[in-house]
Amino acid sequence: MTTATAKPANGAHKAAIRQENEVQILAAAERVFADFGFKGATTARIAEVANVPKANVHYYFATKEALYRRVIENVCSQWLEAAMTFENTTDPATILRGYIEAKMDLSRSTPYGSRVWAHEIVRGAKFSSDYISTTVKNWLDGRVRIIRRWIAEGKMDNVEPYSLMYMIFATTQHYADFASQIEIFNDNQPLSDAQFAEAKENVVRIILRGVGLY
Amino acid sequence: MTTATAKPANGAHKAAIRQENEVQILAAAERVFADFGFKGATTARIAEVANVPKANVHYYFATKEALYRRVIENVCSQWLEAAMTFENTTDPATILRGYIEAKMDLSRSTPYGSRVWAHEIVRGAKFSSDYISTTVKNWLDGRVRIIRRWIAEGKMDNVEPYSLMYMIFATTQHYADFASQIEIFNDNQPLSDAQFAEAKENVVRIILRGVGLY
DNA sequence: TTGTAACCTGACCAAACGGTCAAGATAAAT
DNA sequence: ATTTATCTTGACCGTTTGGTCAGGTTACAA
Structure with a gap:
């Protein structure tokens, strides 16, 4: 001042x-x-x-609802940005690794937004269904097409792309949404930076290996 | 009557x-x-x-809280039962497959309980932390020990068992907790039985392959 | 300096909520 | 048949909630 x-x-x-x-x-x-x-x-x-x-x-x-909608939109646009890695032109393994790592990092750095989204979807997506069925669905379908191309080119296993993407959503967001549960399992200590880095590498490895990219 | x-x-x-x-x-x-x-x-x-x-x-x-606690306990004990497959004495692949499939089936047949649990944990596990830090933690640590033994015996890849279990929790429960989102992505149709069966098989395959069991 | 548009806030209100209670109905033991 | 314990329920209550509003202050253009 x-x-x-x-x-x-x-x-x-x-x-x-x-x-x-x-x-x-x-x-x-x-x-x-x-x-x-x-x-x-x-x-x-x-x-x-x-x-x-x-x-x-x-x-x-x-209104409270207007405020809530703004929060929801902010979270989602942050996630869509994290998926920019798909625009790169390197190999599938690098792209998928980059996306998973970016998503894990977001769960670590800004867990609150992820939790708001979780509440919203668990409740039935009452306020966000329009947004999901347009913006988010378009985005997802684009990535699914890219993965199908990789499969067609024999670069990875023939796995249903939606199942794969859901697994990435679920697993990465779990570290934000279920942090309180993870903390309890970890002897009531939040994951340390080292532990989180290890978890991130584990998630990347299991998924990449799971689709034949490791 | x-x-x-x-x-x-x-x-x-x-x-x-x-x-x-x-x-x-x-x-x-x-x-x-x-x-x-x-x-x-x-x-x-x-x-x-x-x-x-x-x-x-x-x-x-x-009170409302007493009712809530009863619901929470019911859900969790159902999940612990689903993990009985770990008691079998067959190979790791069969055991893990059985557990993942049982967990997926629960997400399909009784999604409401899973969602109550999700709300509760996202909120910070205010009412259930005691239960998690005793019953659930004991159960989880037991399974982790079993997985470590498999790794020591060279039966599967050396992955951190907690990361693996979290991935199984997250992915299987995602099909219950985020069903509304999945439904929107699926052209506003709930997953058919065939689609769900395919998703189940995909989840099993990616995870088993991811840890060297497929 | 003056006018005005934007910002600020304590006090207030109707609606909704969890929980209570008294009085009645029903089942079962004696 | 009578008593007693359990079950049932409409009416009610104190508290909390999202939202309003009148009256004030501050920034800034003219």
Whole structure:
């Protein structure tokens, strides 16, 4: 505040306030929705975590549902970015390894978003079915086509691509969504960086070997 | 009612009423908790699905939490039973295949329980951590020891058993927990019996091959 | 300096919720 | 037949919740 704050520059301050508050509230919402689900999360708790009065949450996001939808979309677009590795033109093993590793890293670095998604889908995808049946489905079908080509070219085993992709989704997200269970099994200690790195390598190896790419 | 109802036989009628109502309420609770999570589920909705007045739900189960705990325990004990295949004395491939298939079949036949469990763990295992850190952990460590023995005997690849078990948990339960997402990807149709059978075989094959057992 | 649009917030409200209770109905033991 | 224990249920209650609103403050263009 006292140092180096540049001059306003044409309404920039107001815009910055809006930006900062929205980011703060979205981050808080992600945490709270992850911990309590849509119904269980309260706007009061979100406001508390975001360090703003509850009325302010409703000033920036009209309803709890609108806020929830924004969180969901943020998570999913993050995942789609992680799949950019499929655009590379190297061999299947490198591409699949890159995707699995990127997905594992996301489970490690931002587990809350994954958990919000998990709650949402387990509940029946009430708010996100439109998004899944358009954007996500298009994306998935594209990857499935790529895998089918690999199979046709004899580069990997003939496995149903959907089964493979579901296995990658399930296994990588498990490390975020079921972290509390894993922690209990690990003598009540969160996985250390070393343990997580080992788990990541294990997941990559089992899957790659499982489809004849290792 | 009008046919073949045997005579009371020493207070059997009352006991039967209790039994039937508890089963009915537990089944309804499993569905409603799966669809809405702990907080989102309402005792009124559970009563409605169970076809009893709300006050009757509280007569048989003191609190919503007590009812929830019962549902959780039922689910988990079902899963532990599915793991009996580990007690067999045949080869690792047969044992693992049997376990994966049993777990997939449970996801198909009783998806609601799996979803309640998913909600519970994603939320942080608030109510079930005691159960997991005792019963479930003991069970898991036993299977891990068996797998380590197989590895030591050179019967399979040297993979970290916990990573393998987590992959089996994640993948098999994905077909119950994320069924709504899978359905959307499958052109808004639930997986047919044939599709599910194929998925099951794919999961078994990828995992068995992944650990050098196929 | 002044006007105004955007931001902020304590106080408030109707609806929904988990749980209670008193009074009645039913089954079973004596 | 009478008593007693269990089962049943509509009505009710205190609390929590998402959302509203009036009245204030702050930024900034003119």
